[in-house]
Amino acid sequence: MAEETRALQVREETRPARVERPRRVFAPAVDILETPEDILILADMPGVNQDNIEVTLEKNILTLRGTVQSHAPQGYDLDYAEYEGGDYERTFTLTEDIERDKIEASIKDGVLQVRLPKAGPARIRRIPVKAAA
Template sequence: MTDQEKVALENASPCEQTRSGPCYRPNVDILEKDDELIVMADVPGAVAEKVDVDFADGVLSVHAPVDESRQTDRKYLVQEFGIGDYCRSFRVSEQIDPSRITAECRDGVLRLHLPKSEAVKPRKIAVEAH
């Protein structure tokens, strides 16, 4: 096991894995907008059709499998990244409406849209002048 893989295992989130091998924690950006949170995770190499986004017990789990492995027919001179699935979990409060969570994956970036529930959306209250 390389150093990189060890780090990856330490960082791995405890979501269920269907395959053995290291599981990497993707870098994420989180943006807050008035009506939703957007989570963008860097998952280079992940196949969009196989990405699994799961919500249970207030925890949103992302599992993005990578269908590649190191080729054995060649000699590696430089290896800076490990190849393995991506896993990460987020605890989500009731302020998010889980039924309307959507996800898209393009060019190695997974975007999750987490709409805020109606109760917490900012709203303007009109003041009546008498």
């Protein structure tokens, strides 16, 4: 990773799931891209649409969750399956260098994009000093 990336780390959070789930939960494969202005997380979540996705930020933990709805033809029962369905969940720890109020997310064709804008560099500001009376 670039030197700048080391100062601004998006680290995967490894904490146990909070609740027991009846379905399997997969960690979606992600790509993390960086520019001087922001970090972009691309998460593969096939079968997930806008109504079944949740992106939350609690303290420094960014959580991506997606639910897949099963689509069995009406009147049929599943006898054999090679594809195992399930939901998606992935968490990351953000550093303080991310502007939390400007995080954006969108999904298209099963790929979730989360844009994490970087906070601007600390600006030096001269503070006037007044004589006390």
